[in-house]
Amino acid sequence: MTTVPVATSTAPGARQMWARLRGLLLVAALVLLAAAVMALLRSDEQHGSLDPRSADPDGSRATAELLTQRGVDLRVATRLDDALSAGGPDTTLLVTDPDLLTDRQRTRLRDERDTTGGRLVLLDAGPAATRALAPGVRAESTRAPLTALQPSCDLAAAQRAGNADLGGRLYTSSADSSHLCYRSDGAAALVRTDSPANGETVLLGSGDLLHNERLDEQGNASLALQLLGSRSHLIWYLPSSGDPTATGVHDDDGSASFFDLIPSGWLWATLQLALAAVLAAIWRARRLGPLVTERLPAVVHASESTEGRARLYRTTNARAQAAAVLREASRSRLAPLVGVPASQAHDPGILLPAVSTRLSSPGPASPANPPDPSELLFGRAPADDAALVLLADQLDALEREVRTS
Numbered sequence: 516m517t518t519v520p521v522a523t524s525t526a527p528g529a530r531q532m533w534a535r536l537r538g539l540l541l542v543a544a545l546v547l548l549a550a551a552v553m554a555l556l557r558s559d560e561q562h563g564s565l566d567p568r569s570a571d572p573d574g575s576r577a578t579a580e581l582l583t584q585r586g587v588d589l590r591v592a593t594r595l596d597d598a599l600s601a602g603g604p605d606t607t608l609l610v611t612d613p614d615l616l617t618d619r620q621r622t623r624l625r626d627e628r629d630t631t632g633g634r635l636v637l638l639d640a641g642p643a644a645t646r647a648l649a650p651g652v653r654a655e656s657t658r659a660p661l662t663a664l665q666p667s668c669d670l671a672a673a674q675r676a677g678n679a680d681l682g683g684r685l686y687t688s689s690a691d692s693s694h695l696c697y698r699s700d701g702a703a704a705l706v707r708t709d710s711p712a713n714g715e716t717v718l719l720g721s722g723d724l725l726h727n728e729r730l731d732e733q734g735n736a737s738l739a740l741q742l743l744g745s746r747s748h749l750i751w752y753l754p755s756s757g758d759p760t761a762t763g764v765h766d767d768d769g770s771a772s773f774f775d776l777i778p779s780g781w782l783w784a785t786l787q788l789a790l791a792a793v794l795a796a797i798w799r800a801r802r803l804g805p806l807v808t809e810r811l812p813a814v815v816h817a818s819e820s821t822e823g824r825a826r827l828y829r830t831t832n833a834r835a836q837a838a839a840v841l842r843e844a845s846r847s848r849l850a851p852l853v854g855v856p857a858s859q860a861h862d863p864g865i866l867l868p869a870v871s872t873r874l875s876s877p878g879p880a881s882p883a884n885p886p887d888p889s890e891l892l893f894g895r896a897p898a899d900d901a902a903l904v905l906l907a908d909q910l911d912a913l914e915r916e917v918r919t920s
Contacts, residue, residue: 565611565638565722567591567751572728579751581736582744589749595620595760598752604632604713606748611722613637613644615754621647623760632712636742638722639684649716651690652706659685659699661723663733668696670707672741676734681705683721717742834903835896842892845910849892852917863893870913873920888913 563569567579567589582589592598595616602608608628610616616624625648628635637648645654661682666673673679673696685702688695695703704720719742724735743749828837843861850860853869860866870888891913897903 563753565725566753570727573726575725575727575751577727577730578725578736578739578743581730581740582749585740585744586747587744587749588747589751592750592752593755594758595623595752595754598750599623599627601748601750602627602631602633603748605746606631606750607634607636607743607746608750608752609636609638609743610640610752610754611638612754613640613648615756616644617760618643618647620754620758620760624648628714628716629711632710632714634715634717634742634746635710636717636719638719638725640718641684645686645718649706649708649718651693652686652688652708652716652718655685655687655702657685657700658683659702659704659720661721662699664697664699664704666696667698668694668703670694670696670705672738672745673697673705676738676741678733679735679738680724680729680733681719681721683723684718685720686718829900834898834900838896838903838906841907841910845914846892848914849917852914863889867892870917873917874913875916875920 564571564573565575567575568591570576579589590601592601598608610624613621621644624635628648635648637644640648640654642654642656645652659682661680663678664681665678666676668674673694679697681697681704682699683704685699685704686695686706687702688706688708690708692709694707696706697704706718708716710716723729724733725739730736730739825837828834846860846866847857849855849870850857850866853866853873855866855869867889870892874888886909891906891909897906
């Protein structure tokens, strides 16, 4: 019996791939589920800290309602353009997070304030924001705990409010027109200083006194109303990284490149992910080690491999697979003999007509006179071992006839 070894593949199958990937897929599914749950939990009326629309403990809806009752026209802005378009001498501009502004945004904000005047209130402004928006005022590196502090200054608003819950960032000032109130450790948690165009700038070390949960304590409500309600209009500016003015557009026509529209934080995150990928590749390569060659402990001849595989087929009664191997090998050997490309050797519509032209007239089926080539090359699986041996003999006879024709 003539047999051809079956090529075995070392590539992982579908079951092996699933076993390897199911852990990663489970982790990814859990992350997506957690993100969906968090999005649902945050999709109600919670707008965030110091948001005048939020009724959360750290929101500022109570402050906004008190100001509205006093006749103050309050507007919420999340874009710098919207905040500056409504500015004027009768406007108070509250910036809840000055440190989130870019240098370009701070420059625009300072130029607008110096031109139109009005009051600018900054909450927890760091050193960079303080230098840009309140020249002469210095933000200290240390922070004070939030506690009830006394005014300790002659500013009328602080004197009327009395004690207030302040702390957080502390400031010092070298400007003669500055008022330093609510002192702690030699620095002040509230600083008021004059600015050009008859304007003024107020720095608060913390915005906690504007929170809903603290507004009714100490003199927080009084101080908040006097700082934010002294003018008829109030712009409550909530800076965000999605503001187009934060992308650094440099063209005069307002156009921006693709990289200008990507926030800087995403660029750093991309670089970190790329570095992590490189490190993971290096770790994986070191774990696998370099390729090495080694001598086989024993040499197995081709005939022994063929005989061993035939025995395995016989043990498992795999006559159908053995017949398929025999037929495939015969078709591969017949194709070049009859002028059929190797890529079309297993196409019955192309191989059978070419083989038939090389055969003599058919006679009774026997090992010396094989049956119809279509049944022989593409027929059914043999029913028993004797039929399998007969198939092998007939395939040999077919090849001999084609080769000698």
